[in-house]
Amino acid sequence: MSNNNHEYENPAVTVDMLVFTIEDEQLKCLMVKRKEEPYAGMWSLPGVFVHIDETLEEAALRGIREETNLSGIYFEQLYTFSDIHRDPRKRVISVAYMALVPREKLTFCTGERTESVSLIHVNNLPEKLAFDHKKIIEYARNRIKNKVEYTDIAFHFVSEEFTLPYLQKVYEILLGKALYKANFRKKIITYIEETGESTAGDAHRPSKLYRRKKS
Amino acid sequence: MSNNNHEYENPAVTVDMLVFTIEDEQLKCLMVKRKEEPYAGMWSLPGVFVHIDETLEEAALRGIREETNLSGIYFEQLYTFSDIHRDPRKRVISVAYMALVPREKLTFCTGERTESVSLIHVNNLPEKLAFDHKKIIEYARNRIKNKVEYTDIAFHFVSEEFTLPYLQKVYEILLGKALYKANFRKKIITYIEETGESTAGDAHRPSKLYRRKKS
DNA sequence: GGAATAGTGTCTGTTAGACACTATCTA
């Protein structure tokens, strides 16, 4: 299949997964501590080599399942990274996929090829990450921030039923700025409907629960 | 390098280029008529296999230069397509790049591996295109339509100096709907400045020439 | 002056931003 003419040698293709969630009022990304070289002992995004008989989406889901229990989640293709020396071993082109999940849906476990798995606060990343993964995470961070403004991706971070104070908090975390309560509610109210239920038990007024409107 | 285990066989990687421009008040895409199998005689996007020692961007520019004179143009990565059988020969993953150019900057010539090169009206594509290129073009068409609303990509279709009536026409073509002249001007005026020149010679009021503001 | 296109003024309804207010829970 390969020969000495570089025109006919194929680069390897990987998929790197970014699983984002919100925990402790912070945007976090699932990362794994590498067991093997290169970058042994460093944090990296979970990733897999793309098999010859699977699509990128299938590879992405396979990668996610190695460390988590996730299925039926929202994810989208982010960008394809191709710097020549992004992997010190050989030429590797990586397609990044981004998943957004509510914290309650996510449980994770250490995979075979990893030392540990953890949720890393995106605004407080370790100084050095494996490969070009810092760049990839920053790219994703930016995409999220932008899309929050003109799409409904923020809803992927909350469960089916949610309170408006919490949804607002999510928006504030993703946008990185405070919002006016009354204005936020006026804008968001058209996309949601009351479930009829409320939270209760705290020493203050309970908040109503909402779900997204189907329309 | 490769063996019988499919886990270690690499898919081939190509870059497909979409060069968009506006001609005769229509959005058009540069396409080539294929000389070789597969899909000989059919229209397809210009594309190249990615060399082991070049980035995707470098490959994209190389692909563009085979049929055009373009350099220093605007282009962005569009999406990576990975359907298993998108290429009947073998497994090929393709990264699509999209370039936007004013018609005056573009000249093109038939490359070595192609029968002819032409600008195809995007709203009136041939019934069948090679590979999954129809899907790719439609994806790009959508991206352009969306980004016109919240970015300044429309400016890439006009030359450095332009009239407001023409710029409005470009917006209308990209959005696929008519705009009110007064409202369009009010919105766009903050991003541009007069050159001091005007068009002239027609049997009507000449229009002022503008350029983009740097700020 | 007439045909044609360039360019402006303005009214209206909607929305973003800011802020002050009222409501409901538990201890």
Add this chain to the structure above:
DNA sequence: TAGATAGTGTCTAACAGACACTATTCC
């Protein structure tokens, strides 16, 4: 009733949409 958080009413300025008007050119 105090403390805490949920939720509402409203003013203002900015903006989008719609439309009617004026301006400049060449014949």
